[in-house]
Amino acid sequence: MKNILLLNGGKAFAHSHGRLNDTLHGAALELLSNAGFSTRQTKIDAGYDIQAEVENILWADLVIYQMPGWWMGAPWTVKKYVDEVFTAGHGTLYANDGRSRSHPGRKYGSGGLLQGKHYMLSVTWNAPEEAFVDPAQFFEGKGIDAVYFPFHKANQFLGMTPLATYLASNVMKEPAVDRTVARYRAHLAEVLGFVLPKGGAES
Numbered sequence: 452m453k454n455i456l457l458l459n460g461g462k463a464f465a466h467s468h469g470r471l472n473d474t475l476h477g478a479a480l481e482l483l484s485n486a487g488f489s490t491r492q493t494k495i496d497a498g499y500d501i502q503a504e505v506e507n508i509l510w511a512d513l514v515i516y517q518m519p520g521w522w523m524g525a526p527w528t529v530k531k532y533v534d535e536v537f538t539a540g541h542g543t544l545y546a547n548d549g550r551s552r553s554h555p556g557r558k559y560g561s562g563g564l565l566q567g568k569h570y571m572l573s574v575t576w577n578a579p580e581e582a583f584v585d586p587a588q589f590f591e592g593k594g595i596d597a598v599y600f601p602f603h604k605a606n607q608f609l610g611m612t613p614l615a616t617y618l619a620s621n622v623m624k625e626p627a628v629d630r631t632v633a634r635y636r637a638h639l640a641e642v643l644g645f646v647l648p649k650g651g652a653e654s
C-alpha cells in the first residue's frame with residue numbers, strides 16, 4: 452500500500468465545529484506522509500472537482516474517510532460526495548452492478564473495479580463507547596460498523612475492502628483530544644503495519 456487519499460468530512464454546523472475532525476485529519480496526514488506514504492487530501496466542505504476525485508480514488512490504494520457522526524451516519528456533505536463521485540465513476544470505479552442477464556437475481560454488488568484497494572472510516576461521535584457495544588444500550592450491541600452498514604456497502608460496491616474503523620466516542624462531553632489523536636496514530640500504525648515514530652505511542 453503506497454498511495455493514500457485522505458477525505459476530510461468535517462464541517463462547522465450547529466454544535467459541530469469541525470475542529471476535531473480537522474485535527475484528526477491533519478494528524479493522519481502528517482503521520483502517513485512522514486511514514487513514507489504518498490498522500491492526497493480533499494476537504495469535502497471546501498468544494499471539489501468531481502472528475503479529479505474519481506482520479507484520486509483511482510490513484511489511491513487506501514481511502515480514509517474522516518467524518519463526524521450526524522443523525523446516526525455520515526454528514527450530508529459526505530453522502531453528496533459519494534453520490535457525485537461514485538456515480539461519475541461508472542466505467543472506471545465500477546463496471547456495473549455485477550449481475551448478468553442469465554442470473555439477474557445473483558451477484559448484485561460484484562461489479563466493482565477497485566479490487567485489492569482498501570478504505571477506512573475514522574469517525575467522531577458524541578455517543579459513548581457503551582452505546583455501540585452494550586446490548587442493553589442504544590445500538591443494541593451491534594457495534595460501530597453496523598451503524599455504517601450502507602456506507603460500507605457503497606465502498607464495497609466499488610470493490611474495496613475495509614480496514615478496521617477508528618471510533619472516537621464521547622467527543623463532546625469528554626473531548627480528551629490529545630488521547631484521541633494518540634489512539635488514532637496508534638490505530639493507523641497498527642492497521643498499516645508500521646512502527647510509530649518515537650514519542651508517538653498511545654498515551
Ligand SMILES: Cc1cc2nc3c(=O)[nH]c(=O)nc-3n(C[C@H](O)[C@H](O)[C@H](O)COP(=O)(O)OP(=O)(O)OC[C@H]3O[C@@H](n4cnc5c(N)ncnc54)[C@H](O)[C@@H]3O)c2cc1C
Pocket residue numbers: 461462464465466467468469470471472473474518519520521522523524575576577578622623626628
Ligand atoms: C446535525 C448533527 C447531528 C449529530 N448527530 C449525532 C448523532 O447521531 N450521534 C452522536 O453521537 N453525535 C451526533 N452529533 C454530534 C457530532 O458527532 C459531534 O459534534 C462531532 O463528532 C464533533 O466533531 P467536530 O470535528 O465537529 O468537533 P468540534 O466540535 O470541533 O470539537 C469537539 C470538542 O473537542 C474540542 N477540540 C476539537 N479540536 C480540538 C483541538 N485541536 N484542541 C483542543 N480541543 C479541541 C472542542 O473544543 C470541542 O470541545 C451531531 C451533531 C450535529 C451538528
